[in-house]
Amino acid sequence: MATITLITGSMLIIIGFYAILVKDNLIKMIIGFSLANTGLHIIMVSLGFLKNRTAPILDPQQTELNLLNNILDPVPQALVLTAIVIGFAVTALLLVVALKLHDKYQTLSIQKMWEEK
Amino acid sequence: MIRKFFILIILLAFSIILTGIITEYVSPEALGTAASYYAEKGPGEMGATNLVTSVLITYRGLDTLGEVTVLFLVASILGFYLNVQKSNKNSTCSPLLHTASRLIFPFIFLTGIYIIINGHITPGGGFQGGAFIASAFLLVLLAGLGKDKSTGLFSILESLSGLVYVLVGLAGIIFAGGFLDTRILPLGESGKLLSAGAIPVISILIGIKVGAELSSMIVKLSYNGQGN
Numbered sequence: 001m002a003t004i005t006l007i008t009g010s011m012l013i014i015i016g017f018y019a020i021l022v023k024d025n026l027i028k029m030i031i032g033f034s035l036a037n038t039g040l041h042i043i044m045v046s047l048g049f050l051k052n053r054t055a056p057i058l059d060p061q062q063t064e065l066n067l068l069n070n071i072l073d074p075v076p077q078a079l080v081l082t083a084i085v086i087g088f089a090v091t092a093l094l095l096v097v098a099l100k101l102h103d104k105y106q107t108l109s110i111q112k113m114w115e116e117k
Numbered sequence: 118m119i120r121k122f123f124i125l126i127i128l129l130a131f132s133i134i135l136t137g138i139i140t141e142y143v144s145p146e147a148l149g150t151a152a153s154y155y156a157e158k159g160p161g162e163m164g165a166t167n168l169v170t171s172v173l174i175t176y177r178g179l180d181t182l183g184e185v186t187v188l189f190l191v192a193s194i195l196g197f198y199l200n201v202q203k204s205n206k207n208s209t210c211s212p213l214l215h216t217a218s219r220l221i222f223p224f225i226f227l228t229g230i231y232i233i234i235n236g237h238i239t240p241g242g243g244f245q246g247g248a249f250i251a252s253a254f255l256l257v258l259l260a261g262l263g264k265d266k267s268t269g270l271f272s273i274l275e276s277l278s279g280l281v282y283v284l285v286g287l288a289g290i291i292f293a294g295g296f297l298d299t300r301i302l303p304l305g306e307s308g309k310l311l312s313a314g315a316i317p318v319i320s321i322l323i324g325i326k327v328g329a330e331l332s333s334m335i336v337k338l339s340y341n342g343q344g345n
Contacts, residue, residue, distance in 0.1 A: 002144055006138065010136070021124045021127065057168065057239065068147075068148065074152060081169070085187075086184060100198065
């Protein structure tokens with residue numbers, strides 16, 4: 001189970017880096033950044049996976065449940081929650097930079113920006 | 118040509134690193150040290166049935182405060198670079214979207230509030246609910262319903278909730294074990310809405326702050342650059 005999510009996350013990271021490095025359009029590069037970001041989150045969450053366990057949310061009726069042997073690691077989940085929000089913030093900043101560049105050069109293509117310079 | 122070659126090398130290097138992670142991954146048999154402490158002591162100490170929330174808000178509360186600060190910084194930078202312009206352009210959306218968004222908006226908003234205030238007993242919390250509320254505002258913007266383009270109310274809300282968040286954290290030093298200790302209020306019965314000390318209070322504050330910040334970001338991004 002964890003292997004599937006690890007492979008998915010890795011593929012998303014590779015696709016994202018490919019888009020960042022190869023694409024000419026700024027918006028497509030930002031989409032690539034977003035993809036790589038999501039892949040990283042998937043990898044982080046799957047590293048906290050343990051077999052045959054459930055989410056770290058308790059049922060108040062089952063107070064005698066042995067938590068230590070029945071729940072997943074809550075730490076990576078809390079960290080990823082943080083990382084998602086920071087990823088959103090960075091994406092918003094990147095979009096502002098793209099907007100400002102578009103205001104100045106009237107284009108989103110990096111190649112054309114170089115030519116105009 | 119050389120550039121493409123280097124891109125290929127970089128991508129291959131990343132693939133090798135990630136393949137190493139995948140192939141050498143061994144599923145752990147037991148929880149780590151920190152995680153077993155949270156699992157053993159968390160429900161009794163904090164009274165929240167959602168362990169992720171108690172880790173996020175109490176045990177790692179300082180991280181969450183830092184994260185909220187980063188979000189606030191980004192919202193401020195956006196406000197610095199993008200000034201909302203008064204656009205006279207009438208939005209041309211379909212009447213379907215216009216009517217449907219008026220109908221759906223209160224329900225999305227209500228669901229966001231539900232997710233926020235139940236963060237300590239069910240999956241959810243301030244960040245998720247705040248994002249929900251911001252998506253409701255995005256729908257309103259898409260439908261062209263927002264008459265008033267000012268973001269003044271959002272800034273007041275986010276500043277106030279951030280201030281109260283720090284004050285609640287400081288109250289933890291005086292009345293409980295340390296900064297951002299949520300045991301300043303009675304823990305109550307586990308699983309009830311009014312339980313888990315100050316965790317719901319901080320959840321609501323984070324929800325207001327995140328909802329206001331994301332909404333103001335969306336407003337600023339969508340109303341910029343239409344004038345020129």
